[in-house]
Amino acid sequence: MKYTALQGTKDLLPEDAPKWRYIEDKIREILSLYNYKEIRTPVFEQTELFKRSIGDDTDIVQKEMYTFQDQGKRSLTLRPEGTASIVRAFIEHNLGEKSPLVKLFYFGQMFRQERPQKGRLREFNQYGVEVIGSLDPLVDAEVIELGVRINKAFGLEGLKLYLNSIGCKDCRPAHRDAFNKFVKDKIEKFCQDCQLRLLRNPLRIFDCKNEKCIEALKDAPMILDFLDAKCKNHFKKVREYLDQMGIEYILDGRLVRGLDYYTRTTFEIKSEALGAQDTLIGGGRYDLLVSELGGKDTPAIGFAAGIERLFLVLEMQKKFPLEDERLDVFIAPLGEKEKSLGLKLLKDLREKGLRCDLDFLERSLKSQLKEADRQKAKKVLIIGEDELKKGKGTLRDMETKEQKEIEFEKLVQELIRA
Ligand SMILES: [Zn+2]
Ligand SMILES: [Zn+2]
Structure with missing residues (x-):
């Protein structure tokens, strides 16, 4: 099915x-x-x-x-x-x-x-x-x-x-009478639908897209004159x-x-x-x-x-503005402990109003960076074993490709400033 x-x-x-x-x-x-x-x-x-x-x-x-x-x-x-x-x-x-x-x-x-x-x-x-x-x-x-x-x-x-x-x-009644009379007098010039409309709701004849009917209505009495x-x-x-x-x-x-x-x-x-x-x-x-x-x-x-x-x-007319739904930061953890820290950082950053996400698919660093690119992330925070030991992560600017180490405690502040 x-x-x-x-x-x-x-x-x-x-x-x-x-x-x-x-x-x-x-x-x-x-x-x-x-x-x-x-x-x-x-x-x-x-x-x-x-x-x-x-x-x-x-x-x-x-x-x-x-x-x-x-x-x-x-x-x-x-x-x-x-x-x-x-x-x-x-x-x-x-x-x-x-x-x-x-x-x-x-x-x-x-x-x-x-x-x-x-x-x-x-x-x-x-x-x-x-x-x-x-x-x-x-x-x-x-x-x-x-x-x-x-x-x-x-x-x-x-x-x-x-x-x-x-x-x-x-x-309106005076106009309606004049209009109905006008249409009745030349009923053969109107399409089948309009002939039915005359019985049910004559003014709807104005909605007809048929060239014949539009032509026939040319000299019809107009309400403005009434x-x-x-x-x-x-x-x-x-x-x-x-x-x-x-x-x-x-x-x-x-x-x-x-x-x-x-x-x-x-x-x-x-x-x-x-x-x-x-x-x-x-x-x-x-x-x-x-x-x-x-x-x-x-x-x-x-x-x-x-x-x-x-x-x-x-x-x-191409009037939609380019949307700005870029991620402020994408977190790329490279192991079990790193994932857990990443999730915690994610929560802190979001609480501060930053738009961010993390890799949930245990991908390689290369694939994670690719994903960050696809999401148009401004920055990527890489958390590897070394980084974890030092209490620091590597923050990569996706535009300039510059990388620098940053203490996890200072991350929120740093990103808010950026
Ligand atoms: Zn009136
Ligand atoms: Zn018609």
Whole structure:
């Protein structure tokens, strides 16, 4: 029997783990500057929560969720995204009563049973933010600027910010009617999938990658032309704030979301490096979701981002810093007693915060030095019989190849100084 990782899952191997940590650390650092607090929610929830929040007629709920019955015959689902759980936690723990504006961030695995040919992972990692409690366009601008800032902090080039407003429950119906009529009138120009979308969730037609459909949508009524005074003003303010901060953006009427609780500002940050799968961050307002899930009427905005994708772009643009995981010292003992002393020294050095290791394979001195080289050790401490008698070891500098004798008692001090 040969076991392999399941399709759509991936091991993060030691050579890549430091890069992953680099990504997480940098993002956390920035989120802390912006005063966002971390939240961690369970990996599985009641199925109903996701159906309600993501929407029954979305691809995610229809085809992609990992849903199962537990021993108690409850229907549970591995989270396919982060927002639903966080809003659930926000309501459950009355976070809005403790503080009128809640700024949260999360990291975590998400699960979707995507078709394997798309090369997408079924267990993937996202980070994201949710700001719950303010309708002020100032918040929209902060969240968007934060998204831009994070990607810029990695030194990414070719970033583009796309921006739209999708209105509110007062002004959207008029657009929806006009849009549905537009599509119905030329239904034969759309692909099969889009014809189905027209019945279920017409705005999803904007997601279609089919050239025919993109062409057919060219003169479609755009939501921006249907915004009422309040939404228009909100969007104007968002843009003014972005201008003030020198954040460039591209207005994109195709940036829509099909579900009713999404409102007003939507945005995406894309990287030209990625080709078709180029979205690094997607976000927007969801002023009606908290009440949809049983909480008090509370406006909110957030974004989510895939870490695997960011990893890919950083790799392509060679933006990972060279890691410095060198050993401060490698201890090379040449016999039984020497090993025992080596282990003791190892413990002392580590207690002082030095990164070190020892040969555990009883190799010859030559092989040990080779190993030290492979580990990029700065120094090697050789402990042989002679050295042991004298109470001294031989400390070899791996760069200059210089060697000197050093008393074991002074070793810690010496290495800390170096
Ligand atoms: Zn409106
Ligand atoms: Zn189509």
